[in-house]
Amino acid sequence: MTTHKKVVLVGNPNVGKSSLFNSLTGLRQKVGNFSGVTVSRKSGHLRIGDAQIELIDLPGTYTLYPKSEDERIACEVLHNTNHPDYPDLAVVVLDATQLKRGLLLATQLIDLQIPLVLAVNMVDLAEQSNVHIHYTRLSKLLDVPVVAVSALKDRGIKELKQAIQDTHKPSSKHILSIPNGFMRCVKEANSLIGGTVPYMGYRALMDASVFDKKYWEGLASLQAEANIEDPKALISNELLVRYDRVDGMLSYVVEESKGRLAGITHRLDRILLHKVWGYTIFLGILLLIFQSLFTWASVPMDMIDGGIGALGGWLEGVLPEGWIRSLVIDGVLAGLGGVVIFIPQIALLFLFISLLEESGYMSRVVFLMDRIMQPFGFSGRSVIPLIGGMACAIPSIMMTRTIPNPKERLITIMVTPLMSCSARLPVYVLLIAMFVPDDAVLGFFTLQGLVMTGLYVLGFVMALLAAFVFKTALQYKADGIFVAELPIYRMPRWKNVGITIYQKSKEFVVEAGKYIFIVAIVLWFLASNGPGDTFSTIDKKYVPQIEAAESEGKKELGDELKYKQASEKLESSYAGRLGKMIEPVIKPLGYDWKIGISLIASFAAREVFVGTMATIYSLEEPDVENDTEGRSLLIRRMKEEKNERGETVYSLAVILSLLVFYAFAMQCISTLAVTRKETGSWWWTFVMLAYLTGLAYVAAFVVFQLFR
């Protein structure tokens, strides 16, 4: 007979809980959300003996009095017997070198009478630091099974599984003695919330927030009845008492030589936190990450492009001509391609971020940057997503989950898209090549490179300004308490890194994918269809000419005609008409309807700008970064373009205006989709779209008017 058991993993942050979770479940895990909040819920399955275990990884928490949303969720699960995730058993994961801190949580769980198993993790590190733990003594003192594990070295996992299987009853010990004066109110609190254990009632009296809100009023009046005026002081006291008891136990359980921190951490910190070297190395690591991203990501990205192209070609041959074929190839396939193409960037960026976090270096980055970020409403924690935004805003916004303060997290999300992402590069390259000569300045720096850098700086400065505005609007004073641990440096656990990359990529494809897909189909429809029989008229005009050219062997002429046909079709399509319709709106920015079409098309994804421009100018889409010839051809065509007054359309003013527009505009459905997921709010997603579009419009307008 199979029994089902619900087990949760609890513990302080940074104790290797995720490692342990991964060791126990492997890839048999999935990530979702706790209902109503944006906190991830990681759950997995494993089989021990004849029991099916559902394992849930709760967010790390230090005590059962939560400080952040993450911690709150963990506490809610543990305090409400009616909660769907209320466990049959809790595994408390402890850092062997930080037992005092970790055991505090354990004593609270013991008092809640939840059956426990203690997993003392990182025993290999403890051994290195000459810390010797008597596990059986600890187990006897707490009346709880204690298992020594090392998730890194895969030690103790079997014993842990055995303990999970064998443990059914809670500990018989009581750690906190509740003062007699409170007992009556504690009992009443318990009957109110349906608690069976004294500590549960006491806990409800001290802090009702983790219980169902329908109890809050009743608990508040009970708190007043018990004459509790300063619950914070009582909580502090409770923690002190617990620490005292734990200290007492530990003196009997742990033998350690009074040593200093592992020497490596000290020596590394001397360099990594150095006032000059610290920042230099950080900058170096950043450059390395970006360079790798541009170099390494492009390989799989090109492969994906090629694969999609090949698939499209095959489908073209297989499917009968008509709109279905066009829908499948130019709509569905293009949409899928638009989603999948991001995966290499997301994966690589998370690879680097994971490594930095796992090793412990990330906390040093936060330490170095905290003071600099404060005037803008950020803490050091926001540095990572902001910098990641220079590669791609999508994984960066996903990364903001580690920012504990919700206002700060929101500001970071709102502002990240202003950091010039890599999708803007093709646009920048094309436009810069149009007006900036390819001269070398100061050795290997080129004039073009400097202008490019200028654009990046512009984005960065605007991000800081926008952050300042949001901070004021949200009335956020970044003066909260900020304490953080700088853990001992350790080798990254590759399994964790791999699983993180897999999870995040999957999350993106599933979540953002659906929106990108829909928009791609809509855009396809707009660009591939024209009212009435406009398209068939165009076909009638071109098809005979093309066939004639091809039968005469004039392939080049045939190709040229094909591109002209595509261009005319685009012009008369719904998208083209939309472009013409918005012309009066974009004229003050110096744009004509052709640019308008490109703006509309690249609304979903910036890099589409180049392809659309090429189509409009009857060319094949050039790879602007690598194919200088194709790029020059497109540029020449664009420069030849004259408006009704005979002036060049692409004057310096127009180009600058376009550059500024692309620097600020929100042209990425994927980003919007991820923002919606991370903020859980359509309102803020809309705000992001509105303020960035407005900013782009105004800035482009100002620039155009200034330079014309």
Next chain:
Amino acid sequence: MQALPLPSLNLGESAKIVAIHSSELQLALMKLGVMKGDQFRLSNIAPLGDPIAIEINRTKISIRKRDAGNIMVSRGGE
């Protein structure tokens, strides 16, 4: 021994926490396992002077200078 605010210490000095004058800070630190009576060493100061890091209980904790001003310590110890 005189009690002085933490930021008055020099880099590398050891001291003991005597009092924490902010209940919010006290709670935040307690959750990291840091409390009154603990022995520590001022191990790092960020290049801009803020935040600072102390080596305590076999790990390092970073604290913003403003918050550290609320922690009273007495010099001495290992």
